[in-house]
Structure formats: structure tokens, C-alpha cells
Amino acid sequence: MKLHTLLKVLPFVKFPNDNPEIQDIVQDNRKVTPGSLFICIQGLTVDGHRFAEDAANKGAVAILSEKPLDVDIPVIIVPDTKRAMAILADSFYGQPTKKMKLIGITGTNGKTTTSHLVEQILRDAGEKTGLIGTMYMKIGNNTLETKNTTPDSLTLQSTFKQMLDEGVSSAVMEVSSHALDQGRVFGCDYDVAVFTNITQDHLDYHHTMEAYLRAKSLLFAQLGNAYNHEHPKFAVLNIDDSGSKQIQKETAAHIVTYGIDNQTAQFRAKDIDMNAKGTVFTLVSPAGERRVHLQLIGKFSIYNILAAISVGYVLNIPLDSILQSVENVKGVPGRFELVQAGQQFPIVVDYAHTPDSLENVLKTVQQFAKKRIFVVVGCGGDRDRTKRPIMAQIACQYGTDPIFTSDNPRSEDPEAIIKEMEAGVKGLQYVTFVDRKEAIKYAIQHASEGDVVLIAGKGHETYQIIGNKINDFDDRKVASEAVQECKK
Numbered sequence: 279m280k281l282h283t284l285l286k287v288l289p290f291v292k293f294p295n296d297n298p299e300i301q302d303i304v305q306d307n308r309k310v311t312p313g314s315l316f317i318c319i320q321g322l323t324v325d326g327h328r329f330a331e332d333a334a335n336k337g338a339v340a341i342l343s344e345k346p347l348d349v350d351i352p353v354i355i356v357p358d359t360k361r362a363m364a365i366l367a368d369s370f371y372g373q374p375t376k377k378m379k380l381i382g383i384t385g386t387n388g389k390t391t392t393s394h395l396v397e398q399i400l401r402d403a404g405e406k407t408g409l410i411g412t413m414y415m416k417i418g419n420n421t422l423e424t425k426n427t428t429p430d431s432l433t434l435q436s437t438f439k440q441m442l443d444e445g446v447s448s449a450v451m452e453v454s455s456h457a458l459d460q461g462r463v464f465g466c467d468y469d470v471a472v473f474t475n476i477t478q479d480h481l482d483y484h485h486t487m488e489a490y491l492r493a494k495s496l497l498f499a500q501l502g503n504a505y506n507h508e509h510p511k512f513a514v515l516n517i518d519d520s521g522s523k524q525i526q527k528e529t530a531a532h533i534v535t536y537g538i539d540n541q542t543a544q545f546r547a548k549d550i551d552m553n554a555k556g557t558v559f560t561l562v563s564p565a566g567e568r569r570v571h572l573q574l575i576g577k578f579s580i581y582n583i584l585a586a587i588s589v590g591y592v593l594n595i596p597l598d599s600i601l602q603s604v605e606n607v608k609g610v611p612g613r614f615e616l617v618q619a620g621q622q623f624p625i626v627v628d629y630a631h632t633p634d635s636l637e638n639v640l641k642t643v644q645q646f647a648k649k650r651i652f653v654v655v656g657c658g659g660d661r662d663r664t665k666r667p668i669m670a671q672i673a674c675q676y677g678t679d680p681i682f683t684s685d686n687p688r689s690e691d692p693e694a695i696i697k698e699m700e701a702g703v704k705g706l707q708y709v710t711f712v713d714r715k716e717a718i719k720y721a722i723q724h725a726s727e728g729d730v731v732l733i734a735g736k737g738h739e740t741y742q743i744i745g746n747k748i749n750d751f752d753d754r755k756v757a758s759e760a761v762q763e764c765k766k
């Protein structure tokens with residue numbers, strides 16, 4: 279694409295005299311190849327403008343910048359390069375999200391789970407699907423690795439283009455608050471946006487809950503208009519969560535509500551019956567009442583199911599097909615996943631790494647544990663420090679045997695992180711092991727029939743990040759091995 283053609287989507291920019299062919303758009307000087315447009319991003323760690331000269335030396339033919347630069351290739355100046363990058367990426371890759379159904383899911387907890395449920399509903403309805411989220415990106419059945427839950431706008435739009443080339447008709451993605459704040463999704467044309475909930479997390483980044491909710495609400499602000507009857511847009515909101523009120527004010531889309539406690543929810547679960555094998559509830563929906571039998575457990579799972587059902591419904595998928603899909607779902611890897619290694623008690627591996635998710639999952643475990651509840655839990659390094667004492671306190675409140683350990687300490691001292699957890703539980707009973715393997719072993723050695731072992735925080739993760747090193751570590755494997763060792 280010619281530079282001038284590409285720049286047409288950015289109003290008021292000054293077109294340079296040169297009009298080179300743009301082969302690629304990159305934001306990392308290490309990825310520049312001849313013919314690239316290099317975009318300078320002021321990051322949180324470094325200022326990308328400082329790599330402009332190197333990009334030019336490597337063959338970049340133009341630079342997008344927020345300030346004048348001393349290089350001998352054209353420099354186009356815009357007020358906000360991150361935003362411009364998202365808009366250019368959308369245009370460069372042929373506006374892929376305009377040609378497919380796109381569902382975005384945001385909220386503190388439940389994004390990965392809900393996106394998998396929605397993907398399943400769409401597949402069962404005959405769509406070829408794409409999925410972007412914490413665990414991977416998927417095009418049909420092929421998975422691609424991903425670094426972020428929501429990738430940068432260039433990766434995002436090129437992935438959508440690939441999806442389109444491979445026949446994807448509907449894509450579902452998790453939209454993190456970081457991505458919204460950094461404009462990674464500005465170039466996405468969503469049809470449906472979902473809000474799961476908001477509770478404490480990421481205060482290291484957003485600083486206040488108000489700023490965190492504001493970031494989440496950006497997804498709904500960019501969603502578009504309810505009165506475009508050809509392409510109506512839908513905001514699917516958890517009406518039991520007070521954050522929905524704020525979000526509702528920020529969007530011009532149709533509002534669709536789901537919930538359990540609030541009787542006005544358009545998609546509501548009532549008469550809930552839960553046991554260790556699954557959950558049964560009555561779905562109240564615009565299409566009438568239906569009894570639903572799930573293989574998932576926990577009140578939080580019902581919220582995810584309701585969100586997914588609402589999405590399917592607004593996309594005109596027949597309710598019968600939607601319900602058949604969700605009833606068949608066995609679970610999502612690392613979310614309340616049971617480790618079966620021949621032991622006499624349940625071992626649950628769960629991705630709860632926030633106070634609210636830990637509390638929810640422990641309340642669910644409490645319903646089934648006859649005796650003790652062992653909770654292995656740590657808190658991530660280089661992440662919200664204020665959740666550490668709270669998570670420790672929740673582990674002590676709901677567990678009988680809390681075990682504090684490490685969960686991706688990253689650049690921080692693992693012992694110091696545990697100390698910050700301990701500050702929340704002075705005078706209470708718990709044990710600590712810096713080595714997560716030892717913590718898991720301890721729980722499994724001490725548990726017996728009637729007890730439950732919950733290993734929280736890492737879920738599907740297959741690594742433990744200590745310093746800059748990414749070490750192999752999978753809670754599910756470590757737990758299985760510990761069970762085998764105990765049998766010896």
C-alpha cells in the first residue's frame with residue numbers, strides 16, 4: 279500500500295512529498311525490514327522515538343512520530359502514535375473486523391472462561407471461529423502463542439486478517455484494561471461487548487478503582503450505536519455488578535442485562551441447585567424459562583454461562599442450540615480443573631489470582647469439603663501489591679490450612695512478597711514455602727479423604743517466572759507427581 283493511501287485514514291496529517299510503498303508496519307526497531315513504516319511509541323519502559331534512526335538505517339521508508347525527528351526519511355507527526363497505530367493497522371490489514379462478527383469481553387474475572395463458552399456456542403451454530411485471549415490465539419482449531427491477553431494493535435489486526443483469510447466468520451476476544459488504556463483495540467469494530475465484573479486488581483497500573491473501571495468502560499464507549507438498525511451493537515452487562523451502571527452511561531449501544539440477584543435481568547438464573555458434579559438452574563430469558571444442566575460448578579460459573587447465553591441470543595443463535603452447547607462444556611483448562619492422580623481427595627487447580635476470584639473459588643470449595651481445605655496460594659511479582667495481604671486474609675478466612683508460596687515473583691524478592699501477604703494475617707495459622715513445589719507437596723502429604731486441596735493462581739500456566747528466567751512449572755503435573763510420591 280502506498281504511504282499516501284495509508285495516511286488517508288488519519289485526518290489533518292501533513293502528507294510528505296515522498297510516497298513510498300509500505301510493505302509492513304512495525305513498532306519495534308528490531309523487527310524493521312526494508313519498506314517498513316516505523317511507529318514510535320512512548321512506552322512505560324522506554325521511548326520508542328529513540329529507535330527512529332536505527333529503524334531508518336535498517337530500511338524503514340517512513341516514520342510516524344509524536345515529535346520532529348532528525349532522520350532522512352519522511353516523518354509524519356500525529357498527536358498520539360498508539361491511537362494512530364491502531365487505526366493504521368486496521369486499514370493496512372483491510373479492515374478485517376468489519377467483515378466478521380466480533381465479540382469483546384472485559385471484566386476483572388471470567389474473560390477467558392466466557393470467551394471459551396462463546397466460542398463453543400458459535401462453533402456449534404456452524405461458524406468458523408477465532409479466539410484471542412490469555413491462553414492463546416486460535417484460528418479454527420489451530421492455536422498460536424501470545425504474550426499478552428490482548429495483543430498490540432498490529433498483532434491484533436494482522437491476526438484478524440489471517441482469520442479472515444482462513445474463513446473465520448466470528449471472533450471472540452478478551453479485552454484487558456491495559457489494552458483499553460493503551461488503545462490496542464481502537465481499530466476493532468465490535469458487534470457485542472460483554473462486561474463480566476469489576477473487583478480489585480491491577481492497581482499498580484490504574485492506581486484507583488475509578489480509573490480501572492473507566493478503562494473497562496472504553497470498550498463500551500467505542501462500541502457504537504444502537505440505532506443503526508442494519509448493524510445493531512449490543513452491550514451485554516452483568517447487572518448484579520455495580521460497575522454496569524457506569525458502563526451503561528458510556529455506551530450508545532443496546533443494553534442487554536444478565537444476572538442472578540437482580541430480578542430485572544433479561545437473562546437470569548433462578549432456583550439454583552449445585553452439587554460436586556454440576557449445577558442446575560432455571561434460565562429466565564426473553565424466550566421463556568428453561569431448566570439448564572451444567573457440568574460446571576460455582577456461582578461465578580453461572581455468571582459466565584449467562585453472559586455467553588446472552589451473547590449467543592443477541593447474535594440470533596437459537597436458544598436450543600445455545601443451551602446444548604453450554605450443557606456440553608466440561609470446563610476450561612486451569613479453571614477449577616480437577617487433578618486425578620488416584621488420590622483420596624479432590625485437588626483443584628484454579629487461576630484465581632485476585633481477591634474476588636480467590637474468595638469465589640474458596641466459597642465453592644467450602645460447599646463440598648467435608649473436612650479440611652488446604653489452600654496453596656501466592657501473589658505475582660511486579661503486579662498490584664495491595665492485593666497481597668487481602669488474598670492471604672481470604673485464604674485464612676475460608677481455608678483451614680493456608681499455605682503461602684510463590685507465584686511468578688518476576689523481578690521481586692519472593693520472600694518479600696510472602697512477607698507482604700503475611701502482613702494481612704497477623705496472629706492467624708498458616709505455613710509458608712518459598713518453593714511452590716514444596717508448598718504443593720506439603721498440602722498433598724497432609725490431606726486425606728474428606729479434605730480438598732486448592733492450588734490457586736497459576737491455572738493453565740506452565741511456567742514460574744523467577745527474575746528473568748521462565749522455568750517449567752505446571753501445578754497440575756507437580757500435584758500429580760506429589761500424589762505419586764506420597765504413595766511410595
Ligand SMILES: CC(=O)N[C@H]1[C@@H](OP(=O)(O)OP(=O)(O)OC[C@H]2O[C@@H](n3ccc(=O)[nH]c3=O)[C@H](O)[C@@H]2O)O[C@H](CO)[C@@H](O)[C@@H]1O[C@H](C)C(=O)N[C@@H](C)C(=O)N[C@H](CCC(=O)O)C(=O)O
Nearest residue numbers: 305306307319321322323324326329426427428430454456
Ligand atoms: C505494562 C504494559 O502493559 N506493558 C505493555 C507495553 O509495554 P511498554 O509500554 O513497557 O513498552 P516499552 O518496552 O516501553 O516499549 C515502547 C516502544 O518501544 C519499542 N521498542 C522497545 C525496545 C526496543 O529495543 N526497541 C523498540 O522499538 C517497543 O516495541 C514499543 O513500541 O506495550 C507492549 C507492546 O504492546 C506490551 O507487550 C507490554 O505488555 C507487557 C509484556 C505486560 O506485562 N503487560 C501486562 C501488564 C498486560 O498488558 N496484561 C494484560 C492482561 C491483564 C489481565 O488480563 O489480567 C494483557 O492484555 O496482557
Ligand SMILES: Nc1ncnc2c1ncn2[C@@H]1O[C@H](COP(=O)(O)OP(=O)(O)OP(=O)(O)O)[C@@H](O)[C@H]1O
Nearest residue numbers: 386387388389390391412578581628629630635639
Ligand atoms: N465470573 C466470575 N466472577 C468471579 N470470579 C470468576 C469468574 N469467572 C472465573 N472466576 C475466577 O477467576 C479465575 C480466572 O478466570 P478467567 O481466567 O476466566 O478470568 P480472566 O478474566 O480471563 O482472568 P485474566 O485477566 O487473568 O486473564 C478463575 O479461575 C476463577 O477462580
Ligand SMILES: N[C@H](CCC[C@H](N)C(=O)O)C(=O)O
Nearest residue numbers: 631657658661685686735736
Ligand atoms: N493477567 C494476569 C495474570 C496473573 C497470573 C498470576 N499467576 C501472576 O503471575 O500474577 C497478570 O498478568 O497480572
Ligand SMILES: [Mg+2]
Nearest residue numbers: 389390412452
Ligand atoms: Mg483471561
